[in-house]
Amino acid sequence: MAAGKEIRNQIASVKNTQKITRAMEMVAASKMRKTKDRMTATRPYAQKAAQIIRHIAHANSEYQHPFMQARELRRVGVILISSDRGLCGGLNSNLFRLALARLRDWEHQGVEVDLCVVGQKAAAFFAQIGARIIGQTTHLGDTPHLEDLIGVIKLMTDNYEQGNIDALYLLSNVFVNTMTQRPTLEKMLPIKAEELDAGMKHHWDYIYEPDAKEVLDEMLQRYVEALVYQGAVENVACEQAARMVAMKSASDNAGTAIKELQLIYNKTRQAAITQELAEIIAGAAAV
């Protein structure tokens, strides 16, 4: 019964794995609920900021902020948001695939790319393939704080202001529903007035306090921060959802594996019994 014992051990080990994946699934499910709530809670800020930006783009200000002026594309900045941990299905791989496709496009056009990465997974992946990473932040945890993201954002917006980069993109996962997370590339800078429709046709301008430059500087910085922060919060929700689904399928797989192994085990055991019986009967017949 040597084979039988081996199979029994194997079944036990698969069962242990299943326990782990099931636990991870449940943890991810409860975390997903919380992160999803947080994602919905942060949405109004990003929406309101975007709305103000739309208004600003349509105001006829004598001051033109550099964030709203399109320049010739020679170098672009990308802020890429990934998860810190793995075991979340194809979430990060899909994101990186989109990133690579775009990086390659830009390379063909002779446009250089500066990357800022958020999250351990992206940091490891892009460092290994030798992309130009100029800033990174990792270990945001399940509740990303704006303070942790300010570094990379400031780095990129400063670069943009100094003319080192001519456009700024955000690459992250968008939460469609629990089963679907879509990697998305969004252009943050420059902001194009033509692309935004505020539904206002007449000529008007704000009263600025203290002056247009100072307010717009602050507002546009805030807008970029809101987008990146929203992206980070959304990515956490995506991560938990993807992990939940991945772990559920892993648990199911373990279940199938156990069933198959159990079948083999029963067969071999039965075969052994039959053989023993046959031997005894043969022995009895010989006497």
Place this chain on the structure above:
Amino acid sequence: MTTIHVDIVSAEREIYSGLVDMVFAPAELGEVGIGSHHAPFISKMRPGEVRLKVNSHEELPFFVSGGILEVQPHVVTVLADTAVRAHDIDEAAALEAKHSAEEALADRSGKIDYAKAQAELAQAMQQLRLLEKYRRK
């Protein structure tokens, strides 16, 4: 009395949204009171109190540690900061982000090894496909 719609949001959550009689906010150059049909106005805010006058006598106070105030004739938007932010803190954070990238990246060639990247991704995708296949079986 005509009312004006006000939205107060912070990065973390929506704080208030609804119709009020009047909004008082600590604008950069002093406190402002805003009623319906105010001219378009945008200002930075100092740390202080945003007060909403509702039902003509009640007042709701909200503390903000800075932010942006935007006024359109029928809607007031307050982007509130809840955390204290200073210019030098931002600067330090930027430097730190840069530093951690430099540390992690000894080889800064800037040339992307697409073959290697493709191989890595293909490997990951292969694993996923395998799982998928196993699942369907």
